[in-house]
Amino acid sequence: MAKKTDNELAESSKPKAKECFAIMPISDVEGYETGHFKRVYEDLITPACIGAGFTPRIASDVKETNLIQLDILKRLLDAPMAICDISTHNPNVLFELGIRQAFDKPTVIIQEKGTKGIFDISSIRYTEYDKRMGYRDVLDGQKAITEALQATANPEGGSVNSIVNLLALAGPAEIPQLDGQQRANAEIDLLRADVQDMKSMLRTLQRNIGGSNSNTNSSSSKSRILAELLANRIARPPLQEYYFPRNVDEKTFKNFLGELAMEHGAENVEVKEGSDGQRIIHAFEAKKE
Incomplete structure (x- = not known):
């Protein structure tokens, strides 16, 4: 086995940067240029996270399991920091932001200049960036977001953007501790939901292959095609x-x-x-x- 060099040992001994999860659209949005939010993530959010000492992550990075929604939920709850772009008022984005707020997790809110406000609470802080994404706009946006991340990670006088503190709630939401039977019941409910999804897929695929030509009309051929298509969708x-x-x-x-x-x-x-x-x-x- 080859020995590690001094540089490799030095790199491996460095503490890993904490994760910052980006809550934002991960596909193109009507009214925006193709790839706009991909550029926002790569040109604004990623450099800002790195500058503030975080490792950026986004939902499209989550590919290791079929239960992608559960992976995203886990990252929402576990990430030490999150950054949320509310420019499009996307329901999924706002839902994920609500989860972070409910559990009182540090979150930086950003939006493009000119975004119509959606919060009635004036104390919510947000950082703006220029939609045009010119050279100077990007540099200014990176600097502003980096500063917001640093301020949120090291708050003075209480958490930044904390609805729990703002409304003087008794405490954040908590995940209940389940005993063995409760956990088993929850897992059974999840499996039932998965089975229902698979049944729905099967019905859809059966309709899709119902009009196939005569050389696929045998039950064995249909079963094989159905199995292949279903496996493809589940994967x-x-x-x-x-x-x-x-x-x-x-x-x-x-x-x-x-x-x-x-x-x-x-x-x-x-x-x-x-x-x-x-x-x-x-x-x-x-x-x-």
């Missing part, structure tokens, strides 16, 4: 979910669906019926050959 959790209320006009829905199909491939986009008539679009990452 690839949705890269992103989009929720459309029933009052969204059909033209807007179809235009958005067409854009996703062009980006991911029609075979990697599916539509499901949700509660109250809403439609849910799942966009999957293209399968690598």
Whole structure:
């Protein structure tokens, strides 16, 4: 076995930087240039995190398990720091921010200049950046976000952006300690939900192959195709979910669906019926050959 060099030993002995989880859109948003929020993450958030002594992480980094929602939830609760971009008023982003607030976890809130306010509480602090993302804009944004991260990590006179402190609540939310039977029941409920999802996938796939040509009409061929398609879907959790209320006009829905199909491939986009008539679009990452 080769011995480590002095430089390698020095690097390995350095303490690892704490994680900062970015809560923000991870795909393109209507009204913005293609790749806009990817640039916000790479050009603003990443350098700012590193400058403040944190390792940046984002939801799209979570690929090690099919239960991507649980991984994101765990990171939301465990990350020492989070940075949340509320520029688009994205429901998923605001939901994840609410989780951080409920558990009184340090969070820096950022938004582009001109974003319409959504908080009625004036004491909430946020840092602004310029949407144009010019050279000087990026440098100024990096500096402002770095300072906000440092101030939030080392607050003076109480936590920054703490709803718990602001409303003088008795304490943050806590995850209850489950005994053996309660934990088992929770795991069974989770498995039941997974089974229901798999049944839904099977029904969708059965409809999709129902119109196949005659050479796939035998039960054995259909079973094989069904198994292959189902395994493919389970191995690839949705890269992103989009929720459309029933009052969204059909033209807007179809235009958005067409854009996703062009980006991911029609075979990697599916539509499901949700509660109250809403439609849910799942966009999957293209399968690598």
